[in-house]
Amino acid sequence: KYNMPQAKSSSKLTPWELTMKETLRKGVGVEAIKAFAAEALSQPELLNTLLAALKGELSVDPFVLRKSAWVLHHVYLIDNRALLLKRDQLSDILDATTDVSVLRELLKILASPVWVDIESESQRREMVALGTDLLHDTSVPIALHYAAMQLIGFRIQTKKELDECLEAMQYLGVELGVQNTAFLSCLQRTAVSFRQNFARIKLPN
Secondary structure, three states: OOOOOOOOOHHHOOHHHHHHHHHOOOOOOHHHHHHHHHHHHHOHHHHHHHHHHHOOOOOOOHHHHHHHHHHHHHHHHHOHHHHHHHHHHHHHHHHHOOOHHHHHHHHHHHOOHHHOOOOOHHHHHHHHHHHHHHHHOOOOOHHHHHHHHHHHHOOOOOHHHHHHHHHHHHHHHHHHOOOOHHHHHHHHHHHHHHHHHHHHHOOOO
């Protein structure tokens, strides 16, 4: 699905690729990540380099890739408008990645109602399907299940989508709820919230 390109030597890296390699190293802390995100906001080429790396278009060490996703999330936290015109590229990243850490950061970005007026109908349906699939997958970290519910909630527009989501949440509760009562309570509260929200919008099947 996603094969990392062969590594380039440092001498062949672009200035922004070199900046990523030197900055997003092991041990980098949150303050450095925030500073890098702020720099990416002021340097469009750096932001584009981050996106290219996450799409698998550049040769990037997996550790740097994870930190790049963390930076991208902080770019969004600083100014979510900076990514509004990058929605298609975020879909490309989702298609490219097999890394759970990268996926988690992407879901944090996409789990916001800010995308409602930006996404195409196809993208909306894809997000609902992705979130529902994650709720059926007990092998992924629970953090992804929480993110999946946030991803889905404001995007549900049909009774079929609602029913499939609730079915997945019920399955997850049966599989994991016995071992994690706090998570089970969250599933139950979220299911009630989804039903109430859908009843208010009164959209057709």
